[in-house]
Amino acid sequence: MLVREVLKAKGGRIITVGPGATASAAVALMVDHNIGSLPVLDGEGRLVGVVSERDLIRAVHEGCREFASTTIGEIMTADPATCDIDDDVNQVMGQMSERRIAKVPVLSRGELVGIVSVGDVIKLLYERISVENGHLMEYLYGHSHS
Numbered sequence: 015m016l017v018r019e020v021l022k023a024k025g026g027r028i029i030t031v032g033p034g035a036t037a038s039a040a041v042a043l044m045v046d047h048n049i050g051s052l053p054v055l056d057g058e059g060r061l062v063g064v065v066s067e068r069d070l071i072r073a074v075h076e077g078c079r080e081f082a083s084t085t086i087g088e089i090m091t092a093d094p095a096t097c098d099i100d101d102d103v104n105q106v107m108g109q110m111s112e113r114r115i116a117k118v119p120v121l122s123r124g125e126l127v128g129i130v131s132v133g134d135v136i137k138l139l140y141e142r143i144s145v146e147n148g149h150l151m152e153y154l155y156g157h158s159h160s
Contacts, residue, residue, distance in 0.1 A: 015104075020135055029049060030054070031054055037089060044067065055126065062090075063087075064119065066091065066117075094119060097109070099121070
């Protein structure tokens with residue numbers, strides 16, 4: 015299964031932030047959209063980082079005097095792990111597991127086209143298994159058990 019299939023099932027809305035935005039603006043976006051991280055795009059739309067709940071909490075813990083006005087560029091994870099839209103999902107999941115990350119920005123020819131999370135992949139795999147199970151039951155017993 016390719017990353018492209020996960021994105022298609024998920025839908026393509028991407029909420030992003032710029033490196034000059036404030037920490038409080040990032041928190042507001044995350045709360046408003048019920049998400050845990052934001053890709054950081056520069057003025058040309060290139061991915062330059064990711065800011066996560068963990069990055070924001072670390073900034074608070076490390077005592078940013080003016081947390082609310084701290085810029086995303088100061089606290090984001092620069093050069094984040096990414097994947098390509100045509101990568102195999104199993105390889106991406108392996109990368110996520112090794113690096114202990116839950117979300118990976120998806121690029122197509124260097125341009126951000128989406129974000130894939132562990133939950134997105136699990137949801138799609140679960141749906142596929144459920145459909146296959148239904149087909150198998152129908153084949154074995156001649157009628158649906160769903």
